[in-house]
Amino acid sequence: GVVVGQVNxxxxxxxxAKNLLATKEQATKKELTLKFNDKSFIIKDGDIDLxxxxxxxVTRAFEIGRTGNLLVDTRDKFAGLIKQLYIKxxxxxxxxxxxxxxxxxxGEINVLPKDATFVLEDGEVxxxxxxSGMEVDGNKLFNSxxxxxxxxxxxxxTLVVDQKSPILLQSDxxxxxxxxxxVINNPLKIVYGARIWQLTGEQLLNFVQVQKEDSRISLELNxxxxxxxxxxxxxxxxxxxxxxxxxxxGTR
Numbered sequence: 001g002v003v004v005g006q007v008n009x010x011x012x013x014x015x016x017a018k019n020l021l022a023t024k025e026q027a028t029k030k031e032l033t034l035k036f037n038d039k040s041f042i043i044k045d046g047d048i049d050l051x052x053x054x055x056x057x058v059t060r061a062f063e064i065g066r067t068g069n070l071l072v073d074t075r076d077k078f079a080g081l082i083k084q085l086y087i088k089x090x091x092x093x094x095x096x097x098x099x100x101x102x103x104x105x106x107g108e109i110n111v112l113p114k115d116a117t118f119v120l121e122d123g124e125v126x127x128x129x130x131x132s133g134m135e136v137d138g139n140k141l142f143n144s145x146x147x148x149x150x151x152x153x154x155x156x157x158t159l160v161v162d163q164k165s166p167i168l169l170q171s172d173x174x175x176x177x178x179x180x181x182x183v184i185n186n187p188l189k190i191v192y193g194a195r196i197w198q199l200t201g202e203q204l205l206n207f208v209q210v211q212k213e214d215s216r217i218s219l220e221l222n223x224x225x226x227x228x229x230x231x232x233x234x235x236x237x238x239x240x241x242x243x244x245x246x247x248x249x250g251t252r
Contacts, residue, residue, distance in 0.1 A: 001084050001085070002061045002084070002085045002087060003084045003085065003086050003087065004017075004021060004057050004058070004061050004086075004087045004088075004089060005021060005024060005025075005052075005057070005089040005150075005151055005152035005153075006024070006151055006152060006153060007020055007021050007024050007152075008084070009021070009058065009061050010084075014058055014062060017058045017061065017062075018054045018055065018058045021052075021054040021057065021058065021089075022054055024152065025052055025054070025152060028152055028154060029154060030044065030045035030050065030154055031043070031044045031045070031154060032044075032145060032148050032154050032157070033154075033156045033157070034105060034141070034144065034145075034156075034157050034158075034159050035156055035157070035158050035159065036109055036136075036158070036159040036161055039108065039109070041104075041105045041108070041159075043098075043101050043145065047097060047101055048093045048094055048097040048098045048101060049092075049093055049094040049097060050091060050092075050093040050149065051091060051092050051093070052089055052090065052091045052152070053090040053091060053092070054089075054090070056090035057087060057088075057089050057090040060087055060090065061087050086151075088150040088151075089149065089150055089151070089152050091149055093149070098145075102138070102141055102142065102145070105136060105141065105159070106135075106136045106138065106141070109134065109135075109136050109159070109161060110133075110134065110135050110136060111133040111134050111135075111164075112133045112164070113130070113131065113132050113133035113164045113165060113166040113167075114130055114131045114133070114166055115130055115166045115167055115168035116128060116129055116130040116166065116168045116169055116170045116172065116173045117168075117173075118173060118177070118180055118205055118208065118210075119205075120184070120201050120202055120205060123201065125177060125180050125181045125184055125205070127170050127173045127174065127177065129170045130166035130168060130169050130170060131166065132163055132164060132165055132166065133163075133164040133166075134161050134162065134163055134164060135161065135162050135164050136159055136160070136161050136162075137159075137160040137161065137162055140159075140160040141159060141160070144157050144159075167212055168210055168212055172210070172212055172217050173210060173217075175217045176210065176217050176218070176219055179219055180205070180208055180219065183204055183205075183208060183219075184201045184204050184205055187199075188204060190233070192233070192237060195237065197233065203229065206222065206225050206229075207221060207222050207225055207226050207229070208221075208222060209221065209222035209225075
């Protein structure tokens with residue numbers, strides 16, 4: 001038999017099949033509930049302007065075995081004898097509203113992982129530990145909703161949420177902590193003409209970037225932060241200081 005939206009329309013007349021599907025829709029509360037832990041998210045048909053087209057669905061169902069292609073028709077008729085043939089429901093919805101609904105769910109659940117970082121506490125370099133994040137599987141979220149619409153099946157569904165691990169762990173930063181401490185404890189001044197800028201420990205720490213390649217941990221200059229600092233200096237002296245730094249105070 002042929003099944004559309006969980007309704008077996010095999011052997012029925014066109015109008016009978018259409019009325020049966022319309023009745024099924026009217027009896028269905030078209031609200032899809034997606035759950036994750038103690039959170040529930042509901043997508044209502046009105047939220048995305050979801051509308052079913054049972055004329056198109058029944059027409060498609062009646063085409064099975066009647067395409068005029070002998071091989072295809074014979075295959076479909078034989079398949080229908082040994083198992084049910086499922087036809088997706090025909091419907092439309094507002095793509096923009098649907099995308100917003102899915103994005104809202106992701107925004108409520110997704111949490112970015114946080115890498116371990118160096119921080120200054122009372123002048124001492126310490127390590128703020130990393131934390132894991134989580135992310136809704138966007139493809140499975142989309143497919144879960146579409147499957148519900150296809151089958152006119154609005155039973156509750158569970159969201160698939162993946163755990164996301166940080167890149168830099170506390171143990172990674174511990175390997176280069178002494179090097180960072182040397183950077184922070186080495187006073188640095190920038191000299192431009194008669195003007196001198198004394199960099200604070202926070203500023204120096206802001207220029208340090210930790211890189212991880214496989215298990216190897218190294219320190220590099222954070223170029224974007226350094227460039228941003230030069231921009232501030234440029235505004236302070238009313239011209240860009242790039243290439244104009246005349247000297248530094250310290251071992252670097």
